[in-house]
Amino acid sequence: MNNDAPILIIDDEPDIRRFVAMSLTAEGWRVQQAATAAEALQCIAQQMPCLALVDLGLPDRDGVELVRELRSWSSLPVLVLSARSEERDKISALDVGADDYLVKPFGVGELLARVRALLRRAAPQEESPQLRFGEIDIDFARRRVLRSGDEVHLTPIEYRLLTAFVAGRDRVLTHRQLLREVWGPSFVNSPHYLRIYVGHLRQKLEADPARPRHFVTETGVGYRFCP
Amino acid sequence: MGFVTATLAVAALSAALAPWRNVLDAANIVMLYLLVVVGIALVFTRAAAIFSAVLGVAAFDFFFVTPRFSFAVGDAQYLLTFAVMLVVGLILTQLTAGLRQQAMRATQRAGQVTALYELARQLAGAASNAQVDELVRAFAARTLGGRCELWLASRGGQPVRVEDGASQVPLELGLVFAHGNPLEHDDEHRPDHRCLLLALEAPMRRRGVCLLSLPVSLVDEETRHTARMLASLAAIALERLHYVEVAHNATLEMETEKLRSVILSALSHDIRTPLTVMLGLADTLQQTQTLDPAQVRDLSGAIHGHATRLNDLAHKLLDMARLQSGKLQLRSEWQSIEEIVGAALAAVTPHINAAQVRTELPATLPLVEFDAVLIERVLCNLLDNAIRHAGPHASIVIRSTHDDTSLSLHVADNGPGLPADHADWLFQPFQRGPASGGGGVGLGLAICRTIARAHGGDLLAHNAPEGGAVFSLRLPRREPPRIESEGEGA
Numbered sequence: 001m002n003n004d005a006p007i008l009i010i011d012d013e014p015d016i017r018r019f020v021a022m023s024l025t026a027e028g029w030r031v032q033q034a035a036t037a038a039e040a041l042q043c044i045a046q047q048m049p050c051l052a053l054v055d056l057g058l059p060d061r062d063g064v065e066l067v068r069e070l071r072s073w074s075s076l077p078v079l080v081l082s083a084r085s086e087e088r089d090k091i092s093a094l095d096v097g098a099d100d101y102l103v104k105p106f107g108v109g110e111l112l113a114r115v116r117a118l119l120r121r122a123a124p125q126e127e128s129p130q131l132r133f134g135e136i137d138i139d140f141a142r143r144r145v146l147r148s149g150d151e152v153h154l155t156p157i158e159y160r161l162l163t164a165f166v167a168g169r170d171r172v173l174t175h176r177q178l179l180r181e182v183w184g185p186s187f188v189n190s191p192h193y194l195r196i197y198v199g200h201l202r203q204k205l206e207a208d209p210a211r212p213r214h215f216v217t218e219t220g221v222g223y224r225f226c227p
Numbered sequence: 228m229g230f231v232t233a234t235l236a237v238a239a240l241s242a243a244l245a246p247w248r249n250v251l252d253a254a255n256i257v258m259l260y261l262l263v264v265v266g267i268a269l270v271f272t273r274a275a276a277i278f279s280a281v282l283g284v285a286a287f288d289f290f291f292v293t294p295r296f297s298f299a300v301g302d303a304q305y306l307l308t309f310a311v312m313l314v315v316g317l318i319l320t321q322l323t324a325g326l327r328q329q330a331m332r333a334t335q336r337a338g339q340v341t342a343l344y345e346l347a348r349q350l351a352g353a354a355s356n357a358q359v360d361e362l363v364r365a366f367a368a369r370t371l372g373g374r375c376e377l378w379l380a381s382r383g384g385q386p387v388r389v390e391d392g393a394s395q396v397p398l399e400l401g402l403v404f405a406h407g408n409p410l411e412h413d414d415e416h417r418p419d420h421r422c423l424l425l426a427l428e429a430p431m432r433r434r435g436v437c438l439l440s441l442p443v444s445l446v447d448e449e450t451r452h453t454a455r456m457l458a459s460l461a462a463i464a465l466e467r468l469h470y471v472e473v474a475h476n477a478t479l480e481m482e483t484e485k486l487r488s489v490i491l492s493a494l495s496h497d498i499r500t501p502l503t504v505m506l507g508l509a510d511t512l513q514q515t516q517t518l519d520p521a522q523v524r525d526l527s528g529a530i531h532g533h534a535t536r537l538n539d540l541a542h543k544l545l546d547m548a549r550l551q552s553g554k555l556q557l558r559s560e561w562q563s564i565e566e567i568v569g570a571a572l573a574a575v576t577p578h579i580n581a582a583q584v585r586t587e588l589p590a591t592l593p594l595v596e597f598d599a600v601l602i603e604r605v606l607c608n609l610l611d612n613a614i615r616h617a618g619p620h621a622s623i624v625i626r627s628t629h630d631d632t633s634l635s636l637h638v639a640d641n642g643p644g645l646p647a648d649h650a651d652w653l654f655q656p657f658q659r660g661p662a663s664g665g666g667g668v669g670l671g672l673a674i675c676r677t678i679a680r681a682h683g684g685d686l687l688a689h690n691a692p693e694g695g696a697v698f699s700l701r702l703p704r705r706e707p708p709r710i711e712s713e714g715e716g717a
Contacts, residue, residue: 192561
């Protein structure tokens with residue numbers, strides 16, 4: 001990843017751009033700003049950013065459409081900024097490929113945490129055949145899951161769900177995305193499967209399944225896996 | 228049927244009289260034939276009676292007038308007898324048939340009066356225009372043997388069909404509505420039917436038009452009279468409903484007005500206070516030269532706190548507006564109770580020490596259908612409330628109970644419990660409990676109950692016997708869809 005690549009802020013409200021830009025610059029990132037979708041595409045044409053913050057309520061274009069277009073030709077990480085009234089748009093944006101979202105109003109701390117997580121994920125990392133979180137060890141090569149050293153038995157679907165979570169770690173995965181990936185496209189409208197199996201994973205892998213720390217619920221949107 | 232009977236009767240009489248023809252006088256034989264005519268006219272149609280009169284004359288001539296068994300007449304006088312016999316027969320037919328029709332009319336009229344009375348009784352109990360329409364249509368079909376439509380004046384002034392809201396007003400109907408005079412014309416949609424258009428004249432105003440379509444054969448003065456009665460009964464019922472609605476709206480408006488003034492005063496306080504503080508703090512911050520960094524941090528922290536409170540208020544107001552506008556669309560999906568409780572706990576964690584909340588939920592709880600975002604909001608609100616009222620060291624327990632048709636979540640705290648009169652105000656918007664200490668805006672429980680009811684459930688509160696308040700969120704439930712079990716191993 002090119003460290004000089006800027007973070008592109010796309011929002012029509014100048015004061016929001018200003019405080020986001022200030023806090024990102026203070027952390028050492030370069031920042032570019034765009035007030036409209038057209039301006040944003042121009043910026044991207046000149047220099048590829050390392051991350052785009054996209055407000056869903058843009059004056060000239062539907063934010064979801066912008067995300068879809070970006071996703072059609074680049075894997076640029078996209079963080080969606082949405083007001084609460086745009087809840088459906090937020091899910092649509094995630095479904096078409098946005099990586100994460102922040103609900104306005106958001107605090108600077110939250111913003112920086114999300115930006116760091118997305119950039120960390122985008123950075124090339126060696127594919128490790130092992131993952132460790134909490135008391136859990138996963139050995140992907142041998143398809144084995146250990147909890148405090150003891151083998152945990154996962155059914156094939158539970159294991160598939162776990163690998164889907166791991167592949168999308170730190171990211172919001174919508175219900176549709178998970179259902180499609182684990183069960184197949186004909187299951188996208190059967191969320192009860194997901195509820196049951198996420199429950200199973202939590203029972204088997206969380207210290208306190210009632211208060212999950214790794215398989216986190218994003219209510220109304222999906223789940224986030226935080227190793 | 229009448230013709231067959233007439234033929235048989237004349238034949239039988241002729242056969243019965245044959246042996247007595249020398250004993251009986253011709254005049255008496257004529258009388259007996261006329262008696263048959265009266266009998267036929269009483270029971271059968273007019274045509275059958277006329278037929279029996281003619282047949283009687285012929286039979287009399289054939290069997291009893293010399294030369295017998297021929298239509299030839301020996302004595303020319305008999306021609307007069309035949310003529311008189313025929314005329315008397317026809318007159319009798321006419322009189323008898325008229326009598327019979329009158330009797331039938333009287334029965335029919337009595338039936339219609341009974342039906343009208345029954346209709347008036349039912350209309351008095353009708354609770355909506357649609358119900359009036361339904362009753363009137365049933366009456367027209369049953370008693371008048373035709374179809375009926377009610378057209379009522381709409382807000383725009385033009386009549387609208389009650390049954391389906393059609394607003395394409397036929398020309399004649401428009402005329403009747405404008406002038407109030409009844410009209411009749413052939414029904415262009417149904418052959419042999421006539422349309423009767425009657426204005427629905429109520430004491431205060433013309434309410435609309437009643438359109439009847441009846442078979443031509445049934446339209447007479449009697450029917451017209453019944454139709455007029457029908458229209459005026461319907462008009463009075465409609466006017467009564469109109470004034471019931473006016474009275475109801477007036478009450479509603481008064482209540483809305485009262486609520487609005489409560490909301491406005493509460494809002495102006497709840498919005499202005501944090502705004503005043505934020506303005507003041509921002510102004511103070513501008514004079515940074517006299518502040519040390521610790522003070523700057525302090526002040527901006529306070530601004531942050533008040534902005535958060537305002538944001539919370541904005542959320543609740545938006546929720547309330549959305550819930551009350553009636554346009555709320557639930558995004559109900561099969562959800563796991565344990566998951567939603569976990570999400571709510573995670574959301575309130577900044578304010579609540581996790582150790583204070585104990586969840587006692589069995590791992591085998593069934594899935595329930597609800598809108599996760601809204602129900603999470605309800606649970607967050609209940610947890611927030613519990614902490615606020617039971618104090619910072621409160622301990623909170625979340626339990627569940629369920630049966631075949633519902634599942635309830637109970638949030639219990641160990642605080643002072645609810646005041647004795649809580650039922651009256653607890654769930655009203657902008658009401659704060661005596662111990663709320665100024666936190667919150669008093670919208671929370673009103674929103675929560677609205678959300679619960681939108682799901683077909685409810686939110687109830689009571690004091691636990693061992694002390695502390697318990698809020699119970701009840702959600703309806705049905706059997707969740709089956710999950711295909713996966714083959715083990717693989």
